[in-house]
Structures are given as structure tokens and as C-alpha cells.
Amino acid sequence: MGSAQAAHGEDTSLDVTQEHAPLEHQNSALQVTPYIWAARLDGRVSPFQRGPTISVEKPFSDVVDDLNFGGFINVWGRYDRFVLSGDIMYVDTTDIHNVGPLPAFSIPGLGVIPPGGNIDAKVDTKQFTATLMGGYRVINAPGLSLDALAGARVWHISNRMKVTGSLGGLSKSASYRESFGWVDPLVGLRAFLPITQKLSVQGQADIGGFGAGSDFTWSALVTVNYAFRDSLSTSVGYKLLDVDYDYNGHLYDTRLSGPALGMTYQF
Template sequence: MKTMTLSVLGLVFAQAAHGQALSTQTEGSDWVVQVSPYLWATGIEGRVSPFRRGPTIGVEKDFSDVMEELELGGFLNVWARRDKLVFSGDLMFVNTNDSKAGRLPALPGVPPGLPVSGDVDTKEFMLTLQGGYRFYDTPGLTLDGLAGARYWHVSNELTVKALGQSRTFKESFSWFDPLVGLRAFAPINDRWSVQGQADIGGFGVGSDMTWSVLATVNYVVTDSASISVGYRVLDVDYEDDGHVFDTRMQGPVIGATWRF
């Protein structure tokens, strides 16, 4: 049960590779929209309790551990700007499965300490929406103030096999985190640029606290395409009604951006 929910968390969310080098090239009243599929090669450490009646588990996993359990994953960022107004949407879905054998804690209908085998299927969905205003705009630096929310939904299905019998337990939990943030972008030359973004939120509304920092180096390939590489850290501390999700995820990001 230890690896199951945790691996999903290891591939979570990141607003990676926005291709900001493209967005600064267009001014005026028309919308500029950028679509960025990406990968976040993250590890994870912290503690989680995927089931209300289960124990809180310490976890420390690198990216290779996470990938071993991955069944399906999708990551997409959309960025839009019109003059000084900016909008960002980030979508993540991950499905992992892991099998373990050992002695599980007491669950309904399962005696404590009984030797069992278990399969855990975990699905995690995260959606981040932010809007804001470009309050500083010069050829060498732009600054955007952002505000919005991040929605989390984690679903777990545990199939326990013992004494020739099989039982399935399902449980899910979700929450919203309000966010405020700042994004900075600076061109180096016509092709290269750097970008930094940070946000903080939760404030006891959903999680007790959450924050993230992203830094990327961007390269313009064509007038409508760019690539980005960088590094991201995401920390969240959620605990409610027996569910615990207190983790820090960090690792390199890589993505491609297309502008429309």
C-alpha cells in the first residue's frame, strides 16, 4: 500500500514550459494563446494517508520509482494574454497501479496482521486556474501578478486478497486551494529567455499551506514553437478527516509550446 497513492503524487502538477519567449512578442488587443504539453520528472517525499482508516505512511521516492507504477498520465498547460490581461490553466491526470504483499492494518472485514496481497489503483486529477495583470512591462523584464485556485481530487481503489477471498475498498478526497502568485520573464536575446514563477496558497481553506517555485530556460525554435527546460518544487500540506497529503515534489521539467 505504500507505493500506490504515492507514485501518482510524484507526477503531479506543474505549470512547466509556458514558452514565455513567444508571448512577449505580440502587443495589442488580440488574444495570444499558447498550448504546452509537458513532463515533470519529479520525485516525492513526505507523508500520506490515502485511506481514512489506514496509517499515515512516510514516503521517499525518486522519478524512476514513480515511473515503474505509471499506467497513464497526461499534462497540459494553456497560457493566454490580451494586452495586460493574462490567464493560465494547468491540467494533470495520472493513473498508477501497484501490487504489494505483507500484513495490512485493520480494515472492515480484514483482521489486523493477516498476511495479504493488495493491488492499489490510484487516480489523481489536478486543475489550476489563474488570472492576472501585467503590472510591469519593459523590453528587458515583464512582471505578472496572478490569483486563482488549484483543485485536487485523489481516488484510491484497494483490492485485498487473503485466505482465497478478495475484497475491494474505494475512497476519494478532494479540496480547493486559493492561490496568489508572481511571474517574471526576461529575454536574453531573440532566441533565448529565462522565466521564474512562484505561488503560495491554501491558507487553511483547503490545505494548511501550499507553495511552488518554477524556473525555466526557453528557446524559440520557430515563430510559433518553442521548447523549455527547468526545475520545479511543489509543496503541499493537506490533512482533513483522516486523509493526509503532506508532500514535497521536485524535479526537472521539459516541455514544448505552440502559439496560436
Template sequence: MAHAESAAAGRPEQPTRVPRDAAAWTAQITPYLWATGLSGKVSPFQKAPTLGVEKSFSDVLGDLNGGGFVNVWARRDRFVLSADVMYVSTTDAHGEGPLPAFQLPGIGIAIPPGASVDAKVDSKQFTAALQGGYRVVDTPAFTLDVLAGARIWHISNDVTVTASHPAIKSLTAKHGESFHWVDPLAAVRAFLPITQRLFLHVQADVGGFGAGSNHTWSSLAAVNYVFSDRLSASVGYKTLNVDYDRGGHVYDVRMRGPVLGLTYRF
């Protein structure tokens, strides 16, 4: 997520004003909260049955162990850099009814049809979108940045499963796996001033193209309020979608919800 670049006049920047030092970098950091829900399908380990996921923000919050979201932007003249990083750790405990037979890592035998399965999944997700680009439109009424880069994904799951069936009695196994991939990205980012201190910020990216995931995209629309040269706040809505299915791993999910950020510029 990227947020407003504040300025003395209350606009995201003063595009027509000549900077004091055109070679100097300006930067900003935005820690933010993302009240995201989660929907889609995942496999907790390689070649495992694919499980449907449908969680509201309250469900995600109930499973949350910890996490954080931060965005960093830097600009020199018309050249821009962006880094958006998030980390989320959750524990999801649930029971499943009778399942088709499948092989569970750590048990060494196939769980027979009709077995009752209780599972606990500790998941960690790290995502970093790193991009660089150029400000193609730079006016007091509108700015537009075009960027390219990559989104790095790392998913780690620790699964504890207890299976019960007359043929196997009760067996418990633990298994940990992690997988990662990199998606190329193309993105745009725009600012539209509404008043001296209030402006609209919109950005979107698309990527994957089969190089990492089948496809991925994200979007953000936010309203920003500038308090001072260095401090601004924003509220908006963010969506992140990814469809990854490779090597027996499935991670096909959509995360979406409101965001609230506080930006410090230096």
C-alpha cells in the same frame, strides 16, 4: 507549468510594440513532461494509518499507469489567464509487516496487532490550477505578471488489502474512496531575456491558507529557447507541495523534478 510566449524577435514578447489589435487574445499551449519524485505521508483511505512515502522518479515511473501534463496561457493587452492541468494514475503494490490494530473498510473487524498486511493501492490524482491576473511590468528587458486563482485537487484510491493472522486467518477486502478540495492561490510570473532567442522564466504560487489544505505552494524555474514565432521549447525544474489533513484524509506530499516542455503559440 507555464512556458514562454514566443515572438518574432525571439523574445518572450515585444512589450513596447503596439499590438495589431489590442482587443485580440493571444494564446499558447504547452504539453510537458515532469520527471517528478514523491515524498511525504498519505492515508490510503479515511482514518487509515498514515504511511510514509519516498519515491524517486524511477519508482514513480515503475508504478505509472498513465498521465499527462499541459499548460495553457492566454493574454489580451495586460490581462492574462492561466490553466495548468495534470492527471496521474499509478498502482503501488507493497507488503507491510506487523501493524497496530485498525479497522479496514470492507472487512468489518479490526485487524489485530501483529497481523501481516499486503496491500495494493490504485491511485488517481487530478490537479488543475486556474488563475487570472495583470501584467504589472511590461518592458523589453523584463515582464512581471501578478495572478490569483485556485488549485483544484481530486484524489481517488482503490485499495485491495489481504491481512493474515492466526486470529482471523486470511482476509481480503477491497475499498474505494475519493476526496477533493480547492485551494485559493496567489502567484507571480516573470520573464528575463538572456539573448535574442534564449530567456529565463520564473514563477511561483502560494495558497491553501486553511481554506482547503493547510498550505500549498509551487515553483518553477526554466530556460526557454524560441525556434520561431509559434514554437519554443523549455527545460527547468518544478516543485509542488501540499499539506492536506482534514476529515480523516491525509495528503502531505512534495513532488519535484526536472521538466521539459514544447510550446505552440497561436
């Protein structure tokens, strides 16, 4: 889950018992967090280049129904005041869309569909998103740490479609594959606040795109963390990832948002 931390992690510098002192004051740390994200999906997409725009509004239950596979993992590290934050998301879904009547448009493999036509599409979508940011700890106070971050988010969308175009009593079907991707530059902040020896709060946010990849993208994560022991903690919170990409006939304007639950292993 986006860089969830243990309350006993490197960020705290509260008074601690002697048994925790080596971990609290170590000069480096590495954390790996696999997580579950119960996200809903909202937005507008085009299933193929210069295809019709489809509005998507899916609660988490519908996302799960369409899900073939999903995986989420976060990696976070620090050496002295230099920090590294990485997050990887892979989702494989199958969805069925029906759109129409539509203006005239062309479908790869089918040709031109006249005005008033409809399309039925079974779309297998694979989405890979990887965020990598590095930065520097600008505040390292006993009750608060704050990191300034910069980096990039890589997107790759792959669609495999079985499309049927119809008008009146006539119809024609074809299969088609298409993929596209882009890279968004990012800047961000990450704050960590120890509450007690075992309990902490963390927030991380970034913005980017700026027309270099997508028109605009941003994400935010807030978690409450509880440390079972020095090397193991759990986190619960809320995550949001928004992107607006519209280039060369490809449209991917979506927002994923929902609660997240993670387990952090510290090395």
C-alpha cells in the same frame, strides 16, 4: 510545462527585425504547452480514510515503473495587461504497500484488525490536479515582465484498493474504493526575462491552501526557453509541487519535484 514561454512571445519588447515586429507588439497571445515532468515523489499518505500512514519515497524510475498513464498540459493567455494561467495534471499509478505490525484499526470491508496485525495493499491511485489563475501585468518593461496572479487549485484523489489484513496465520481480503478532493485558494507571481531574440528565462511560483482546503500548498517552476520560430519554442527547467492535506481521516502530504521538458505552441 507550467506556462513555458517562447522567447519571441508577447513578453519581449526588445529591438527586433521587421519580420518579428507584428508578433512582438501584438495586444494578445495564447500559448499551449504539453510537457513531460520527470518527478520524484516524497511524503506521507493514507490509502483509505483513517487508515495507517504510509511513508513514500520514490525516485523517478520507481514512479515510471508504477505509472499506468500520465498527462501534463499548460495553457497561458494574455489580453492587454490581463493574463490567464492554467495547468492540468493527471496521473494514474498502481502501487503495492506492506505495513505492520500496527495498532488496532478498522479496514472497510474487513472490520477491526487487532493490535500487531499487518496489511498488504495493492492501490490504484488516480490523481487529477487543475490550477487556474488570473491576474494583471504589473511590470511591462523592455527587459522584464511581472504578473500578479490569484486563483485556485483543484485536487481529486481516487483510490481503488485490494487490502489483505493478517494476524498470525489468519488473513482476510477485501476490495474497496474511495475518493476525496478539495480546492486550495492561491496567490502567485510570474516573471519573464528575455535574454536574446530567441532565448529567455521564466519563473512562476504560488502559495495557497491556508487551511481553506489543504493546510498549505506551494509550487514553483523555473525554465530556460528557446524559440525555433515565432509560433514554436521549447523549454527545459525544474518544477516542484508540494501539498499538506490532512482532514477528516484523509492524509495526503506529498511533494513532487524534478526536471521538466515542454514544447510550446503559440497561436
